[in-house]
Amino acid sequence: MEGITIVGGTGAVGLELLEILAGRGISPERFRLLASPSSDGRTVPYGDGSLTVAVADVSTCRTAFTESSVVFLAAGAEISGRLAPLAVECGCVVIDNSSAFRSDPTCPLVVVGVNESTLENFRSPGIVANPNCSTIITLTAIAPLRKLGRILRITASTYQAISGAGAAAMQELEAQARAWASGDRLPMERSGRQMIFNVFSHDSPVDADGVNEEERKLERESRRIFADDDLRVSATCVRVPVLRAHSEALHLEFDQAIDPDAARAELETVNGVMVVDGRDGAKFPEPIDAAGRDEILVGRIRRDAGVPDGRGLAMFVCGDQLRKGAALNAVQIAEHLQRL
Amino acid sequence: MEGITIVGGTGAVGLELLEILAGRGISPERFRLLASPSSDGRTVPYGDGSLTVAVADVSTCRTAFTESSVVFLAAGAEISGRLAPLAVECGCVVIDNSSAFRSDPTCPLVVVGVNESTLENFRSPGIVANPNCSTIITLTAIAPLRKLGRILRITASTYQAISGAGAAAMQELEAQARAWASGDRLPMERSGRQMIFNVFSHDSPVDADGVNEEERKLERESRRIFADDDLRVSATCVRVPVLRAHSEALHLEFDQAIDPDAARAELETVNGVMVVDGRDGAKFPEPIDAAGRDEILVGRIRRDAGVPDGRGLAMFVCGDQLRKGAALNAVQIAEHLQRL
Numbered sequence: 001m002e003g004i005t006i007v008g009g010t011g012a013v014g015l016e017l018l019e020i021l022a023g024r025g026i027s028p029e030r031f032r033l034l035a036s037p038s039s040d041g042r043t044v045p046y047g048d049g050s051l052t053v054a055v056a057d058v059s060t061c062r063t064a065f066t067e068s069s070v071v072f073l074a075a076g077a078e079i080s081g082r083l084a085p086l087a088v089e090c091g092c093v094v095i096d097n098s099s100a101f102r103s104d105p106t107c108p109l110v111v112v113g114v115n116e117s118t119l120e121n122f123r124s125p126g127i128v129a130n131p132n133c134s135t136i137i138t139l140t141a142i143a144p145l146r147k148l149g150r151i152l153r154i155t156a157s158t159y160q161a162i163s164g165a166g167a168a169a170m171q172e173l174e175a176q177a178r179a180w181a182s183g184d185r186l187p188m189e190r191s192g193r194q195m196i197f198n199v200f201s202h203d204s205p206v207d208a209d210g211v212n213e214e215e216r217k218l219e220r221e222s223r224r225i226f227a228d229d230d231l232r233v234s235a236t237c238v239r240v241p242v243l244r245a246h247s248e249a250l251h252l253e254f255d256q257a258i259d260p261d262a263a264r265a266e267l268e269t270v271n272g273v274m275v276v277d278g279r280d281g282a283k284f285p286e287p288i289d290a291a292g293r294d295e296i297l298v299g300r301i302r303r304d305a306g307v308p309d310g311r312g313l314a315m316f317v318c319g320d321q322l323r324k325g326a327a328l329n330a331v332q333i334a335e336h337l338q339r340l
Numbered sequence: 341m342e343g344i345t346i347v348g349g350t351g352a353v354g355l356e357l358l359e360i361l362a363g364r365g366i367s368p369e370r371f372r373l374l375a376s377p378s379s380d381g382r383t384v385p386y387g388d389g390s391l392t393v394a395v396a397d398v399s400t401c402r403t404a405f406t407e408s409s410v411v412f413l414a415a416g417a418e419i420s421g422r423l424a425p426l427a428v429e430c431g432c433v434v435i436d437n438s439s440a441f442r443s444d445p446t447c448p449l450v451v452v453g454v455n456e457s458t459l460e461n462f463r464s465p466g467i468v469a470n471p472n473c474s475t476i477i478t479l480t481a482i483a484p485l486r487k488l489g490r491i492l493r494i495t496a497s498t499y500q501a502i503s504g505a506g507a508a509a510m511q512e513l514e515a516q517a518r519a520w521a522s523g524d525r526l527p528m529e530r531s532g533r534q535m536i537f538n539v540f541s542h543d544s545p546v547d548a549d550g551v552n553e554e555e556r557k558l559e560r561e562s563r564r565i566f567a568d569d570d571l572r573v574s575a576t577c578v579r580v581p582v583l584r585a586h587s588e589a590l591h592l593e594f595d596q597a598i599d600p601d602a603a604r605a606e607l608e609t610v611n612g613v614m615v616v617d618g619r620d621g622a623k624f625p626e627p628i629d630a631a632g633r634d635e636i637l638v639g640r641i642r643r644d645a646g647v648p649d650g651r652g653l654a655m656f657v658c659g660d661q662l663r664k665g666a667a668l669n670a671v672q673i674a675e676h677l678q679r680l
Contacts, residue, residue, distance in 0.1 A: 154646075177517055177521055181517055181522070197583050199626065200624070201625075210641065234646030249497035279546045284540070284541040286539065287539055300541055304574045314576060316578070
C-alpha cells in the first residue's frame with residue numbers, strides 16, 4: 001500500500017484528517033506525519049494506537065513524499081508554497097488546505113458535492129486546492145439550489161468558530177472560560193484579545209478597500225467554484241466564541257422567483273446537507289449540533305422579501321469547520337481521485 | 341418635584357434605567373419602583389443608596405401614576421398593554437419599552453438622534469413607544485448616511501447579546517460558563533438550551549413565512565421610523581454568547597453611489613456614534629467595548645461590491661443593548677419631552 005503524508009499532523013486540521021482516515025480503516029503503517037520542530041517526537045492518537053510525528057525538513061519531506069501517493073498539506077500557505085512543488089516532483093497528488101494554490105488555474109479548486117467534475121481533467125502528479133472553510137460550507141448549502149435558478153448574489157455574514165484560528169486559539173478560548181469562571185485575568189498570549197463573551201471581525205489582514213482576506217476568499221473562491229465570474233458576493237466575516245463549527249446567515253438573490261418550500265425540498269434530497277428547519281419547536285441549525293458531523297445543517301429557509309419579485313431566499317447554515325470545512329473535503333477529494 | 345414611575349424596576353432594563361437616571365443626578369425621592377410579586381420588598385441600588393420595590397397591582401400603580409409625570413414601562417408587552425392606558429388616565433407621559441404600542445399610529449415610535457422631530461406633535465398625556473433594541477442600534481448607525489443618499493435596502497445579520505432575553509438569561513449564561521469550567525452539567529432551566537460556546541436563531545416566535553418576530557420588528561419599525569414604506573429590510577436575527585451588547589453586520593443599498601470615506605466622515609460628526617475603524621491595527625467594533633457605553637460603535641466601513649454602480653455600503657456596528665438599545669433611548673425621550 002502506498003504512503004499517505006500529512007504535513008501539519010499535530011494541528012487542528014491534521015488531527016481531524018487522522019480521525020477521519022482512522023474511520024476509513026486505513027492502516028497506520030501508511031502514514032508519514034510531519035510537523036514543525038516544536039512537535040518533534042510527539043505522538044498523536046490514531047484509532048486505538050498512536051502515530052509518531054517527525055520534523056518536516058527537506059530531507060524528511062523528500063523521503064516521505066517518495067513513499068507516498070498522496071500528500072495532505074495542512075501547515076499554512078507559506079509551507080505549502082515550498083513543499084507542494086517538491087511533492088509533485090516526487091510524483092504525488094497534493095491536496096493543499098492552504099490558500100497558496102487556490103487562484104492557480106492549473107490547480108483545481110474543489111468542493112466535493114459541488115464541482116468535483118472539474119477533477120476529470122486532473123492528471124497526477126499535481127496539486128488540488130481545498131477551498132477556504134467558509135466557502136466550502138456556503139457552497140455546499142447553496143449549490144443544490146442552482147437547479148431552481150441562477151444565483152446572482154450571495155450576501156453572507158459569518159459566525160466563525162475559533163477552530164479556524166488553529167488548535168492553540170481553541171485552547172486559549174477554553175482557558176479564557178476557565179479563567180473567567182475563577183475570576184482570574186484572561187489569558188490572551190496567543191490570540192491577543194478577549195474571545196469569551198465577545199465577537200470580533202475576522203482576524204485576517206484588511207486590504208486598502210477595507211475588505212479582509214477571509215471575505216476576499218469567499219468572493220474569489222465562490223466565483224471560481226461556481227465558474228461564474230459575474231457572481232456577486234457580499235461578505236462580512238466575524239469570529240464568535242464557538243469552538244468548532246461555523247455558522248452563516250445567507251441572503252441570496254436569484255434570477256427568478258424561488259419558492260422556499262421547493263428550496264427546502266431540494267436540499268432534503270442532498271447528501272452532505274441536513275435540513276434542520278423545525279419552525280414549531282424553533283429548532284434550527286446550531287454550531288454545537290454541527291460539531292463533529294459530516295453534514296452541513298441548513299435551516300431558517302424563507303423568502304427574503306428584501307429582493308423584489310420573489311427572487312430572494314434567506315437561510316442559516318452551520319458546518320463543522322474542521323470537518324467538511326477542511327479535513328473531510330480534503331479526504332473526499334483524495335477518495336474521488338482513488339488515492340486512499 | 342414630580343414622580344417617576346418605573347414598572348419592571350428589577351429587570352435588566354429597569355436596573356439600567358436607574359443607573360442612567362442616577363447619573364443624571366435625579367433625587368431618589370422621585371422614584372416609584374414597581375415590579376412583579378416575586379420582587380416584593382426587594383431593594384435595588386441607586387447612586388450611593390438604594391430604592392425599595394413594591395408589587396405592581398392596580399392600586400399601587402394608580403397611586404404611583406397619580407404622583408408621577410412620567411412612567412417607564414419595562415415589564416413586557418402584556419403588562420404594558422394593561423398599564424399604559426391607566427397611566428395615561430392618570431395624566432402621565434408613558435415611555436413604553438415593549439412592542440405593545442410600536443405599531444399604534446397614535447403613539448410616536450422614536451429613536452432620539454433619528455426621528456425625535458416626530459415628538460413635536462405629541463401632547464401629554466400619552467404613550468411614546470421605545471423601539472426594539474436592534475432597530476435602535478441599526479438606525480442610529482445608518483440614519484446619518486441618508487444625507488448622502490436614500491437607503492433602499494438594509495440587509496442585517498445580528499449577533500445579539502443574551503441581555504435581550506433578560507437578567508435571568510444573562511445569569512444563566514454566566515452560570516453555564518462556570519459549570520463548563522468545572523466540568524459540571526450546564527444549567528439550562530431558564531433558557532432551555534446551551535448558550536456558552538454556541539449561537540442560535542433568535543428565540544422569538546417564527547411566523548408562517550419563516551420570519552421570526554425580532555426580524556419582523558426590525559422590518560416594521562425601520563420603515564415607520566424612517567417614514568419610508570418602500571424601505572426593504574432583510575434580517576437574520578441570531579443570539580451569541582455575549583452578555584450585554586449587540587453587534588450587526590449591515591449591508592446597505594442606496595439610490596446612488598456612496599463613497600465609503602464620505603460615509604465615515606459623516607459618521608464621525610455624529611453625537612451618539614463612535615467610529616472605530618482602525619484598519620492598520622485591525623481595531624474594529626467589539627461588543628465588550630460597546631458594553632456600558634452610550635455610543636453605537638461603527639467600523640468596517642467599506643464598499644459593498646455586491647451592489648452595482650457603487651451603491652453598496654457595508655459596516656459592522658456594536659451597541660449596548662440595555663443602554664442606547666433600551667434604557668438610554670427611553671431616558672432621552674423623557675429628556676426631550678422635559679419630563680426629568
